[in-house]
Amino acid sequence: EDQVTQSPEALRLQEGESSSLNCSYTVSGLRGLFWYRQDPGKGPEFLFTLYSAGEEKEKERLKATLTKKESFLHITAPKPEDSATYLCAVQARENTNAGKSTFGDGTTLTVKP
Amino acid sequence: NAGVTQTPKFQVLKTGQSMTLQCAQDMNHNSMYWYRQDPGMGLRLIYYSASEGTTDKGEVPNGYNVSRLNKREFSLRLESAAPSQTSVYFCASSEDRGGYGYTFGSGTRLTVV
Numbered sequence A: 001e002d003q004v005t006q007s008p009e010a011l012r013l014q015e016g017e018s019s020s021l022n023c024s025y026t027v028s029g030l031r032g033l034f035w036y037r038q039d040p041g042k043g044p045e046f047l048f049t050l051y052s053a054g055e056e057k058e059k060e061r062l063k064a065t066l067t068k069k070e071s072f073l074h075i076t077a078p079k080p081e082d083s084a085t086y087l088c089a090v091q092a093r094e095n096t097n098a099g100k101s102t103f104g105d106g107t108t109l110t111v112k113p
Numbered sequence B: 001n002a003g004v005t006q007t008p009k010f011q012v013l014k015t016g017q018s019m020t021l022q023c024a025q026d027m028n029h030n031s032m033y034w035y036r037q038d039p040g041m042g043l044r045l046i047y048y049s050a051s052e053g054t055t056d057k058g059e060v061p062n063g064y065n066v067s068r069l070n071k072r073e074f075s076l077r078l079e080s081a082a083p084s085q086t087s088v089y090f091c092a093s094s095e096d097r098g099g100y101g102y103t104f105g106s107g108t109r110l111t112v113v
Helices: none
Strands: A005-008 A011-014 A019-026 A030-038 A043-050 A056-059 A062-066 A070-075 A084-092 A107-112 B004-007 B009-011 B019-025 B031-038 B044-048 B065-070 B074-080 B087-094 B108-110
Touching: A005 B074, A011 A019, A019 A030, A019 A084, A019 B065, A030 A062, A030 A070, A043 A056, A043 A062, A070 A084, A084 B044, B004 B087, B009 B019, B019 B031, B019 B087, B031 B065, B044 B065, B044 B074
Parallel strands: A011 A107, B009 B108
Antiparallel strands: A005 A019, A019 A070, A030 A043, A030 A084, A056 A062, A062 A070, A084 A107, B004 B019, B019 B074, B031 B044, B031 B087, B065 B074, B087 B108
């Protein structure tokens, strides 16, 4: 059974204070690892896909990295508008019938001005 | 704007009532999904459809049925609502059978009393 564990559950940062969110996963053959951002009362918004260990993706102040067991979402010099819940999800290679994703519970990031 | 449209946004049902949640996407995606999101339990897959004409059970299908009406539309039906089905329901779609991130709708907040 695929499993995704995210830590910490909540993270409070001062504006400009860089940090990282962790996503540990167990999957029988990784097809892809995904990061999403979710604002209160809205659906998750897709950020990145990582396919293999060593891969990195960047978008503005966010950088996602991947190893064989975990992924990190690094936030550099965050701003208050980066406050959101960040979700991690995995798809197993054996799910040939569809891109079923298993999600973690998320990390809620609050950035104070 | 292109995306996934869900209706209704809010609904209150009495125990035993039935209802259908509607979802439509205009991105020509093959795969569509229904998830529920509960505090502390993350997003859990109810049903999915890899392509038009096919549907499969996810992690928590009991009490639900789905219909892939055509390539655009994927509906979720609660035949006899129970308080345990109080949740936020998200529909999502993706480009192909796997390896792609999802586009989510804005969600339906359902309360069963």
